[in-house]
Each structure stands twice: as structure tokens, then as C-alpha cells.
Amino acid sequence: MQSGISSAATQLVSEEVGVEVSHVTKGFGPEGAKLVVLNDVSFSIKRGEFVSVIGPSGCGKSTLLRLVAGLTEADHGTVTVHGEAIRTATRHKSVGLVPQSPALLPWRTVHDNVSLPIRVNSKANVDRRLRDPRQILSSFGLGHAVDKYPFQLSGGMQQRVAIARAFVFDPMVLLMDEPFSALDEMNRDQQRMGLLEFWQSNRKSVMFVTHSVPEAIILSDRIVVMAAHPGRIAEIIDVDLPRPRDENVYATDAFRDLEGYVRNSLKSVMAPGQAA
Amino acid sequence: MSNSELQSRASAGVIAPGSASMNWVRSAKSHLAAWGPPIVTFAIVAVIWQLLALGNPYVLPTLDAVGSNIVSNPGMYWQNFLVTAQEIAIGAGAGILAGFVLAVLMAELPILERAMMPLMVTIMVTPVVAIAPALVVAFGFGMAPKYIVTGLVVFFPMLVNSLAGLKSVDARAHDVLKTLHASRWEIFRELRFPGSMPFFFAGLRIAFPLSVVGAAVAEFAAAGQQAGLGSLLTIAAAQANLPVTWACIALLCLTGVLLVAVLAVIRRYVLWWSEDGA
Ligand SMILES: Nc1ncnc2c1ncn2[C@@H]1O[C@H](COP(=O)(O)OP(=O)(O)OP(=O)(O)O)[C@@H](O)[C@H]1O
Ligand SMILES: [Mg+2]
Numbered sequence: 001m002q003s004g005i006s007s008a009a010t011q012l013v014s015e016e017v018g019v020e021v022s023h024v025t026k027g028f029g030p031e032g033a034k035l036v037v038l039n040d041v042s043f044s045i046k047r048g049e050f051v052s053v054i055g056p057s058g059c060g061k062s063t064l065l066r067l068v069a070g071l072t073e074a075d076h077g078t079v080t081v082h083g084e085a086i087r088t089a090t091r092h093k094s095v096g097l098v099p100q101s102p103a104l105l106p107w108r109t110v111h112d113n114v115s116l117p118i119r120v121n122s123k124a125n126v127d128r129r130l131r132d133p134r135q136i137l138s139s140f141g142l143g144h145a146v147d148k149y150p151f152q153l154s155g156g157m158q159q160r161v162a163i164a165r166a167f168v169f170d171p172m173v174l175l176m177d178e179p180f181s182a183l184d185e186m187n188r189d190q191q192r193m194g195l196l197e198f199w200q201s202n203r204k205s206v207m208f209v210t211h212s213v214p215e216a217i218i219l220s221d222r223i224v225v226m227a228a229h230p231g232r233i234a235e236i237i238d239v240d241l242p243r244p245r246d247e248n249v250y251a252t253d254a255f256r257d258l259e260g261y262v263r264n265s266l267k268s269v270m271a272p273g274q275a276a
Numbered sequence: 277m278s279n280s281e282l283q284s285r286a287s288a289g290v291i292a293p294g295s296a297s298m299n300w301v302r303s304a305k306s307h308l309a310a311w312g313p314p315i316v317t318f319a320i321v322a323v324i325w326q327l328l329a330l331g332n333p334y335v336l337p338t339l340d341a342v343g344s345n346i347v348s349n350p351g352m353y354w355q356n357f358l359v360t361a362q363e364i365a366i367g368a369g370a371g372i373l374a375g376f377v378l379a380v381l382m383a384e385l386p387i388l389e390r391a392m393m394p395l396m397v398t399i400m401v402t403p404v405v406a407i408a409p410a411l412v413v414a415f416g417f418g419m420a421p422k423y424i425v426t427g428l429v430v431f432f433p434m435l436v437n438s439l440a441g442l443k444s445v446d447a448r449a450h451d452v453l454k455t456l457h458a459s460r461w462e463i464f465r466e467l468r469f470p471g472s473m474p475f476f477f478a479g480l481r482i483a484f485p486l487s488v489v490g491a492a493v494a495e496f497a498a499a500g501q502q503a504g505l506g507s508l509l510t511i512a513a514a515q516a517n518l519p520v521t522w523a524c525i526a527l528l529c530l531t532g533v534l535l536v537a538v539l540a541v542i543r544r545y546v547l548w549w550s551e552d553g554a
Binding site: 070071093 | 459467
């Protein structure tokens with residue numbers, strides 16, 4: 001079982017491009033007095049690749065994620081998902097979003113919250129491998145909570161429901177903006193491992209924004225380190241730890257070496273007097 | 277605190293712990309704690325009223341005179357109550373619906389809000405008491421002006437509250453729906469409409485008592501023609517018939533209390549998921 005997933009998982013990293021962000025520039029404010037938030041950002045996520053984005057607060061991580069989600073438009077540059085412009089891709093329901101808070105509908109049961117993406121824009125449901133909400137919930141350890149309401153769930157469980165909601169309609173790309181940041185440390189580690197396990201047997205292209213270096217390393221294939229003022233990519237770091245991974249990875253030398261390397265990269269990005 | 281008191285009494289052998297009688301005492305006690313103070317307040321006001329009424333027979337009727345007047349003419353009061361109730365049901369119903377529908381249109385088409393809100397505010401700062409007689413002139417002494425005044429009075433709080441609710445959507449849930457390319461209608465159905473319900477009910481909490489005011493004021497303006505508790509009140513007051521006057525006031529007041537109570541029950545069923553759902 002384990003080895004089966006392992007060999008399948010390594011094959012699932014395709015060389016084909018999942019998400020392509022090319023020369024994206026984005027600013028806010030009136031013309032003339034525009035604050036440039038992202039300056040000429042380019043990177044790509046291969047199909048089935050897990051890419052984390054890390055960087056100082058305000059460097060434009062959320063803005064970048066919103067651009068890839070089609071929630072705002074770039075001033076210059078393009079974003080494509082599986083070769084389609086982002087507008088077309090969202091019309092085809094190719095993108096799943098996990099926001100920073102679970103953002104569940106309090107008047108809906110857990111089941112009906114998870115099936116929300118199936119209920120809306122149902123034109124895009126044809127020729128798609130929709131998942132059974134009950135099945136996906138039980139694989140997230142929420143089988144007992146299917147008919148409960150969000151307020152009856154802990155914060156960690158609510159966030160798992162939000163992740164299940166993003167997986168249920170089998171999108172090509174998943175975007176997550178600090179999904180575990182509102183949880184306490186113990187809970188966060190548990191949710192992180194749950195996501196890792198689920199994703200390793202359901203490989204999707206993932207863009208994962210985080211503030212946590214260990215989280216970025218244990219989850220990702222690559223880490224995009226961003227610098228601020230204006231937001232730009234400082235470095236892209238390969239994480240060549242073997243998969244499937246579990247919490248034992250934290251204790252390995254390779255993990256610690258990488259952690260030191262990423263922290264150094266972040267430190268140099270945040271160093272005072274850094275040229276803009 | 278009352279629990280520990282009960283427990284100490286129980287251990288002293290006064291009541292067996294966990295017995296039915298103890299549970300009964302506990303629930304009776306909690307009921308007393310909730311209802312006691314307001315009942316005492318009402319009782320004090322009633323006593324003062326009665327003393328004042330006995331000393332000033334031409335200013336205030338005694339409570340028993342009002343009560344016995346209602347009891348001796350139940351048919352008359354019931355008929356008039358039905359007329360007023362109909363004005364409230366139709367007038368306020370239409371006003372609530374219109375306020376909500378316009379709020380939906382304004383939320384979906386911001387230009388409509390900018391175009392129409394100043395007019396709405398202008399209409400609403402015009403006192404209903406001033407509009408009512410003009411409407412009687414325009415529409416006669418029938419039911420139409422009463423419906424319009426009652427509707428007008430509830431329209432504005434419903435519009436403003438519903439609009440605030442429809443605009444107060446959870447931005448992150450909205451992002452999730454946008455990323456799924458949900459249509460406007462789907463976003464309304466899944467998020468905006470249910471999400472606006474706490475505000476909608478806050479509007480109803482204002483609109484329900486106001487609808488009684490609207491119906492009464494409309495009847496004042498057209499008194500002498502149509503029945504209704506407000507008309508009856510005006511006629512009785514003109515004849516200095518104190519028991520009937522105050523009986524009408526009491527019944528109008530009761531109508532308002534009843535509406536608020538019904539609303540509280542509906543709200544608990546609809547808004548059980550809201551934090552302040554009680
Ligand atoms: N809608 C907006 N209007 C104006 N300015 C904005 C808007 N959205 C973001 N910004 C600005 O863009 C910059 C980057 O914001 P963004 O939220 O993308 O940063 P971030 O890297 O996600 O930060 P954090 O780590 O704190 O979440 C900030 O200076 C922010 O004030
Ligand atoms: Mg952010």
C-alpha cells in the first residue's frame with residue numbers, strides 16, 4: 001500500500017506546466033500614485049507539484065494568490081492554468097481555493113458545505129470526476145461530522161472541511177493562503193500532516209502560502225522565497241526530500257540543512273537596507 | 277448561587293437530592309428569577325395608576341373600568357381589532373416585501389442605490405402624521421391610505437437593514453464562490469440571501485412595532501368612517517369616553533407586544549445558526 005502510493009506519487013510529477021505566472025506586475029491605488037505590490041513576478045508550478053510561497057508580511061503573497069485565483073487582475077503579465085487564461089480556467093472550475101479562515105456557511109451542514117462547489121457553476125461538472133462528499137470527509141477523519149453544523153466543530157476540523165471543499169470537485173489546481181495560521185501549534189502540525197497524507201495520494205498542483213519554514217519544507221517540492229517593497233521573487237529553492245514524507249522527516253539531517261538554508265534566504269530578504 | 281443554596285438545603289435533609297420535587301423547585305425558582313422583577317414593576321405601576329385614577333376620575337379610568345369595558349363588549353373590540361390587524365398584515369407585509377426587494381436590487385446594482393437613496397431618505401424624514409391626511413384626501417376613507425401609511429412606515433427600516441445585510445457578506449466565502457465562477461444568482465442564493473437574514477430580522481424588530489403606529493396614525497386621519505382600533509380610539513376620545521379610549525390604547529399596545537413575541541419565535545427557528553440567534 002505504502003510503496004504503491006510511493007511509486008505512483010513519483011510518477012505523478014509531470015513535466016507539463018500546471019500554473020504559469022509570467023512577468024506579472026500589480027499595483028494598488030490611483031494612477032500616478034500607484035503602490036507597486038508585485039513587480040515582474042514569474043514562476044510556474046508543474047502538474048502535481050506542491051509549491052510553497054514564503055516571505056515577509058506585506059510582500060504580496062496573498063495578492064499573488066488572488067491573481068492566480070482570478071480574483072484580481074494583473075496590470076501587466078499573464079496567469080495561465082493548464083494553458084488556459086485564468087478567466088477561462090475559473091469558468092471551467094479548474095481552481096480550488098482554501099482561504100485563511102475556513103469561511104464555511106454557518107447555515108449549512110458540513111456535507112452541504114463540502115458539496116457547495118458541486119452545486120454552483122454546474123455546467124462545469126460534465127466530464128469531471130466529482131468526489132463523494134461523504135467519502136472525502138471520512139478520508140479527512142470527519143465521517144462522524146457529516147451532518148453537523150460548522151459551529152459544532154473545532155477550528156481545526158472546520159479548516160479540514162474547507163480543504164475537503166476545495167478537493168471535492170477535483171480541480172486541477174489548489175490555492176491555499178495560510179490555511180493553518182489560525183490554529184494552535186499542535187493542531188497545526190496535525191492538520192499539516194493530514195493534508196500531506198491526503199495530497200500524496202491525490203496529487204494536484206498546489207500553491208501554498210505560509211509563514212512557517214518547517215511547514216513549507218515538509219509539504220513542498222519547491223519553495224518560492226519572496227522579497228518585499230516591491231514584492232518580487234528572491235529565490236526558488238528545490239526541496240529534494242524523498243516522498244512520501246511523514247513527521248519523521250523533521251528529524252533528518254537533510255531537513256535541518258534545508259531549514260537552515262531557507263531561514264538564511266529569508267533573513268537576507270528581510271535584512272535592513274535591502275535595496276528595493 | 278441559587279444552586280449551591282439548594283444543595284445545602286438538600287444536604288440538610290429538606291429536599292432529597294435529585295428528586296422530582298427538587299427539580300420542580302429549581303425550575304420554579306429560575307422562572308421566578310426571570311419573571312419576578314418585571315411582574316413587580318408592572319404591579320407597582322398598576323397600583324400607582326389605580327390610585328391616580330381614583331383621585332382623578334376625569335383624567336384616567338380605573339383599570340377595572342377598562343377591563344370590564346373590554347369584557348362587556350368583546351364583539352366590538354374584536355371587529356375593530358380585525359380591521360387594524362388587516363391593515364398591518366397587508367400594509368406592513370407589502371412594505372416589508374418592497375423594502376427587501378429594493379434592497380436586493382440596490383445591492384446588485386450599486387448605481388440604483390446612489391440614484392434612489394436620497395429620494396428614499398427624503399420620503400422617510402417626512403412625518404407620517406403629515407402624510408396620512410394627504411393620503412386620505414387622495415385615496416378616500418377606504419383601506420388604501422391605511423395600507424400605504426403602514427407600508428411606508430416599515431419600508432425604510434426594512435430597506436436599510438436588508439441592504440446592510442446583503443452587503444455584509446463574508447469576503448472569504450465570496451472569494452471561494454468567485455473562484456468557482458458561481459453566477460450572481462448562485463452567490464445570492466448560497467451566500468447573500470441567507471447571510472443577510474440576521475440584518476433582515478433586525479429590520480423586522482423595528483418594523484413590527486412601527487407597523488402598529490402606522491396603522492393607528494392612518495386611522496386617526498380618517499376617523500369616523502372606517503372601523504379599526506385607532507378610529508374607535510379617536511371617536512371615544514372626542515366623546516371623552518375614558519374607558520373605551522384606554523381600552524383601545526391597551527389593545528393596540530397588546531397587538532405590538534404580540535407581534536414582537538411572534539417575531540422572536542420565528543427568529544429562533546430561522547436564525548438558529550446565528551451567534552446572537554436567541
Ligand atoms: N485591495 C488592496 N488595496 C490596496 N492595497 C492592497 C490591497 N491588497 C493588498 N494591498 C497591499 O499590498 C501589499 C501586499 O499585500 P498582501 O496581502 O498580498 O501581502 P502578504 O504577503 O499576503 O502579507 P501577509 O503575510 O501579512 O499576509 C500590502 O502592502 C497591502 O497593504
Ligand atoms: Mg497574506
